[in-house]
């Protein structure tokens with residue numbers, strides 16, 4: 442069958458976006474892996490699927506699949522592209538869009554300057570919310586990785602994140618430690634690994650080795666998790682500018698159970714059609 446899609450990106454984190462409100466298709470994990478391949482397929486970090494909501498209070502259901510075919514709970518850069526897509530496709534005329542995800546509800550707001558703000562909900566730190574194998578909630582957890590003892594902050598933004606502070610993101614051993622943290626046995630559902638350099642109390646640099654996709658040019662939930670952990674450690678104050686390899690995000694969080702807000706760009710790249718097996 443022929444499937445229409447739109448290629449989009451948020452700070453270089455790139456997506457295949459599929460409208461299953463006006464189309465019908467069943468995408469299985471090996472087909473997703475084929476489509477994600479940058480040589481044999483379309484190529485993307487994540488597949489974003491737009492569906493009718495199950496909850497009548499919501500406008501859409503938002504499903505996310507990594508390049509390895511795994512379905513996940515949240516994608517921050519994808520949420521901004523989702524908002525741009527549903528408005529461009531005239532699936533909604535709303536400026537404030539409510540979506541349900543496997544990680545909980547999100548509110549997406551298309552700003553007048555074209556940026557998109559996302560209410561990401563409150564960060565959660567208790568190990569069972571990731572899940573992470575630990576006896577108690579701690580600001581930093583000791584984690585033995587590849588012969589080293591690291592101190593990581595663990596944060597759920599709906600999806601799981603481990604945040605490691607480094608002196609310099611450019612020289613951080615992301616290629617070595619990223620996969621080792623992602624697959625660490627204390628994270629039963631694996632984990633996204635963030636490498637955070639604190640520039641000032643309102644500014645960080647960040648690289649993220651993403652669960653199921655490898656290092657990406659930007660990770661929205663990773664930026665949220667890094668800022669939340671940095672504020673909790675007393676290193677940062679809201680608002681925080683996060684410099685990622687693909688560009689900057691603005692994160693605001695008042696702490697505690699307050700919702701965390703992320704603001705940044707969302708761009709269409711091209712529309713396409715693909716024949717599904």
Ligand SMILES: N[C@H](CCC[C@H](N)C(=O)O)C(=O)O
Nearest residue numbers: 516517518600651652661662
């Ligand atoms: N790799 C992530 C999903 C995509 C997150 C990222 N692209 C973002 O912008 O938040 C995970 O397995 O939880």
